[in-house]
Amino acid sequence: MTGRTCIWIVRTAVSKTLFLLTAIFAIEEIEVVRADEPMAVAALNYQQYCALCHGGERQGHVNDHAPSLRSKSLMTSGEREMFKATAYGRFGTPMAGFLDELGGPMNADEIRNLVRWLRSQVEVDSFEFSYDAVAGNIEIGEEVYAQHCASCHGANGEGGTGTALGNQAMLSLTTDKFLRHAIEHGRDGTAMLAFGEILSSEEINGVTAFLRSRASGWAIEKPVFRVPPTAGDYVINPDSLAAEFELTDGLYVSSAQLLKALEEKRRVILLDTRALSRWQLMHIEGSVPVPYYNQEVETLAKDLPNDGTMIVTYCECPRAAAESMNKKIRELGFSNTAVLWEGVGGWVSLGYPVSRGETTRIDVKNIQ
Ligand code: HEC
Numbered sequence: 038m039t040g041r042t043c044i045w046i047v048r049t050a051v052s053k054t055l056f057l058l059t060a061i062f063a064i065e066e067i068e069v070v071r072a073d074e075p076m077a078v079a080a081l082n083y084q085q086y087c088a089l090c091h092g093g094e095r096q097g098h099v100n101d102h103a104p105s106l107r108s109k110s111l112m113t114s115g116e117r118e119m120f121k122a123t124a125y126g127r128f129g130t131p132m133a134g135f136l137d138e139l140g141g142p143m144n145a146d147e148i149r150n151l152v153r154w155l156r157s158q159v160e161v162d163s164f165e166f167s168y169d170a171v172a173g174n175i176e177i178g179e180e181v182y183a184q185h186c187a188s189c190h191g192a193n194g195e196g197g198t199g200t201a202l203g204n205q206a207m208l209s210l211t212t213d214k215f216l217r218h219a220i221e222h223g224r225d226g227t228a229m230l231a232f233g234e235i236l237s238s239e240e241i242n243g244v245t246a247f248l249r250s251r252a253s254g255w256a257i258e259k260p261v262f263r264v265p266p267t268a269g270d271y272v273i274n275p276d277s278l279a280a281e282f283e284l285t286d287g288l289y290v291s292s293a294q295l296l297k298a299l300e301e302k303r304r305v306i307l308l309d310t311r312a313l314s315r316w317q318l319m320h321i322e323g324s325v326p327v328p329y330y331n332q333e334v335e336t337l338a339k340d341l342p343n344d345g346t347m348i349v350t351y352c353e354c355p356r357a358a359a360e361s362m363n364k365k366i367r368e369l370g371f372s373n374t375a376v377l378w379e380g381v382g383g384w385v386s387l388g389y390p391v392s393r394g395e396t397t398r399i400d401v402k403n404i405q
């Protein structure tokens with residue numbers, strides 16, 4: 038090899054490497070720009086849709102006592118609950134549902150990005166709360182509520198300076214742990230104090246359990262204990278005519294149609310395909326918890342009448358789990374089946390009724 042050839046090879050190698058490096062940096066740059074783009078859109082969406090009430094700086098309480106969207110306490114509460122509040126709103130309060138399926142201006146991804154953007158504005162580590170119930174003494178909780186909370190949140194949880202704690206949509210779409218976190222740590226920068234410094238742990242658990250006990254309505258004096266229906270009770274209104282729906286794409290039933298059928302006392306089966314803990318938190322009255330991960334669908338099918346009774350599956354996702362269960366059931370020969378289009382989150386946001394499950398004593402043998 039001559040000296041020249043050698044130099045040529047080295048030169049080519051160097052220029053190729055340089056070219057490659059430039060290309061890699063260019064790609065990375067493009068990716069950075071792309072990754073930033075949804076956040077830039079989210080920031081604009083915030084100003085367009087949320088600033089009116091929550092404030093240009095996310096400080097809250099600009100209109101309608103909308104909460105702060107920058108308190109560390111809320112931002113450490115995870116993105117799930119914030120997503121639900123934004124997507125489905127709080128029926129009965131000025132907080133609307135912003136999900137396109139409910140007539141809102143954003144799709145689920147845009148809402149997810151907006152929530153992510155909100156979180157990125159505050160430096161905190163976030164975690165997601167488990168769905169486990171907080172056990173507490175409801176009577177103690179009721180006293181604590183009257184003494185320490187009613188002045189801001191209303192004697193019947195209707196809200197005032199503070200949010201509407203008796204709101205069924207709020208209670209249905211948040212976990213006990215989320216409520217407890219807000220009570221213990223307060224919401225920094227707002228009137229909501231950190232009650233961890235004022236009340237005992239027992240009192241905080243009590244008031245959390247008290248709020249949960251109001252999830253089906255403030256008037257209920259005692260929690261309603263429920264066990265899931267057993268095989269013989271799967272059918273709602275067994276002696277009446279089967280519900281008939283006009284299904285979109287041969288699969289989807291709207292919440293409005295389902296509510297009408299239930300009000301008209303039509304014969305129907307509702308399968309709640311979420312994890313059992315969510316059924317416990319809230320569900321459509323009469324539904325049977327059949328989690329999507331249930332491996333024994335064939336055994337379950339033996340308990341379902343194949344006589345034209347409409348079988349509706351629903352979840353909160355809003356449809357993925359319900360669709361997978363629907364598919365399994367159709368494969369087993371049930372043809373009169375449907376998936377609830379808006380999911381149970383959408384159902385709640387329309388102000389339709391839900392019940393809560395029994396949170397402590399439960400026999401899960403039959404359903405898992
Ligand atoms: C018309 C006023 C209004 C607008 C506009 C509005 N909100 Fe709200 N928002 C409220 C009110 C009022 C509440 C409290 C409702 C209650 O009492 O539970 C609330 C509650 C919330 C919560 C729950 C916070 C918590 O402390 O649990 C979130 C999250 C939220 N809003 C996000 C948004 C986002 C994101 C937007 C824009 C897409 C938005 N809101 C637009 C009024 C509004």
Ligand code: HEC
Nearest residue numbers: 097104105185186189198199200216219220224227228229
């Ligand atoms: C001085 C008024 C005041 C008192 C007293 C008060 N709160 Fe609040 N609370 C608020 C305000 C204001 C907010 C909304 C904070 C924000 O902007 O994020 C709030 C938020 C909350 C939230 C979060 C709700 C949500 O939608 O995310 C919970 C739960 C709560 N309060 C429970 C309680 C309980 C339980 C008590 C009594 C032990 C209590 N609060 C006493 C003013 C008050």
